[in-house]
Amino acid sequence: AQSVTQPDIHITVSEGASLELRCNYSYGATPYLFWYVQSPGQGLQLLLKYFSGDTLVQGIKGFEAEFKRSQSSFNLRKPSVHWSDAAEYFCAVGARTSYDKVIFGPGTSLSVIP
Amino acid sequence: KAGVTQTPRYLIKTRGQQVTLSCSPISGHRSVSWYQQTPGQGLQFLFEYFSETQRNKGNFPGRFSGRQFSNSRSEMNVSTLELGDSALYLCASSLDGPGHNEQFFGPGTRLTVL
Numbered sequence: 001a002q003s004v005t006q007p008d009i010h011i012t013v014s015e016g017a018s019l020e021l022r023c024n025y026s027y028g029a030t031p032y033l034f035w036y037v038q039s040p041g042q043g044l045q046l047l048l049k050y051f052s053g054d055t056l057v058q059g060i061k062g063f064e065a066e067f068k069r070s071q072s073s074f075n076l077r078k079p080s081v082h083w084s085d086a087a088e089y090f091c092a093v094g095a096r097t098s099y100d101k102v103i104f105g106p107g108t109s110l111s112v113i114p
Numbered sequence: 115k116a117g118v119t120q121t122p123r124y125l126i127k128t129r130g131q132q133v134t135l136s137c138s139p140i141s142g143h144r145s146v147s148w149y150q151q152t153p154g155q156g157l158q159f160l161f162e163y164f165s166e167t168q169r170n171k172g173n174f175p176g177r178f179s180g181r182q183f184s185n186s187r188s189e190m191n192v193s194t195l196e197l198g199d200s201a202l203y204l205c206a207s208s209l210d211g212p213g214h215n216e217q218f219f220g221p222g223t224r225l226t227v228l
Contacts, residue, residue, distance in 0.1 A: 032214040043118070043204055043219030051214065090157065098145070098211025099169040104157040 002027045002093040004105035012111040013081050021076040021108050023091030032094035033074040034102065035065055039087045047089075050074065061085070086112045116140070118207050118220035126226045132193040135223045139186050139207030146188040147212050148180060151202040151222070160203075163188055164211060192225075200227045 003026040013019055025031055032051050036044040048059025055067040065076045074091060091105040119138045127133050139146050148160040159172040163182035180190040186207075192199055202224050206217035 034216075036219075041221070043221050044206070044217075045219070046216045049216065095213040098208075098213045098215060099162065099164065100211070100213035101147070101159045101162065101170050101172070102212045102217070103159070104149075106156045 002031065002095065002103040004091050004093050004103055006089075006091055006105040006108050008108045009106070010109045010111070012113060014113045015083050016080050019076075019078045019081045019085070019110070021089050021091075021110070023074045023076065023105060024072050025074060025091070025093045026072065027093055027095075029096065032096070033065075033067060034092040034094065035059065035063070035074075035076050036090045036092060036104075037061075037087050038090065038107075044090065047076070081110075081112055083112045083114055086110055118205060118218050120203075120205050120220035120223050122223060123221065124224045124226075126228065127195050128228050129195055129197060131195050132191065133195060133225060134189055134191045135203055135205075135225075137188045137190075137205030137207075137220060139188070139205075140218055143207035143209055143218070144186055145208045145211045145215075146182055146186065147206045147208070147217065148188070148190050149204040149206065150174075151204055152200075157204070160190065162212060169211070195227045197227050199225065201225060 005024045034049045035047040038044045050057045094102045121136045145164045147162040162170040166182045182188045202222045204222045206219045208215040
């Protein structure tokens with residue numbers, strides 16, 4: 001069964017600073033990996049996803065993530081954070097078949113200091 | 115195209131009552147998944163429907179049920195409400211299933227059980 005951990009419950013960064021959110025997964029095969037963002041009062045929105053190919057994945061809003069199989073990690077990065085990036089970020093692991101469920105990590109809450 | 119819509123947005127019920135939540139997926143999406151989001155447990159998978167059939171189910175008691183109609187709209191029902199059922203209930207649609215596809219989330223229904 002899949003599982004996901006996000007070691008950081010809450011992170012605070014200054015506007016303009018770089019950001020890295022950590023994600024570790026457990027899955028028996030090559031996983032489908034996702035990062036979603038949830039702004040206050042909103043549903044979740046996909047930032048990016050990875051299955052195969054280039055291990056550095058580009059997403060929306062200037063985010064990128066790097067898949068490292070040896071570390072079972074899929075960390076999310078952004079070189080310069082904007083105040084509007086303050087939100088909850090969820091890493092998730094899927095599966096090969098479309099009908100399999102997706103398991104979400106506990107989330108990391110990001111605060112941005114102006 | 116229109117996004118995922120959920121109705122109602124807010125609900126207040128008392129213990130022992132039952133509730134029905136509704137979700138309209140993006141046009142053309144045949145899969146609808148439901149999640150319960152709470153501060154303590156995070157995002158937990160309830161069930162997934164595809165072409166009116168439940169294909170996957172999470173670890174929730176039988177009080178939680180759902181269905182999907184021929185137009186892909188879905189409803190979930192919670193009977194005999196308990197205080198612990200207070201949560202944000204999110205619906206997500208995808209083309210043919212959540213496992214390796216992007217899920218599009220609705221804004222959620224905030225259920226409060228008194």
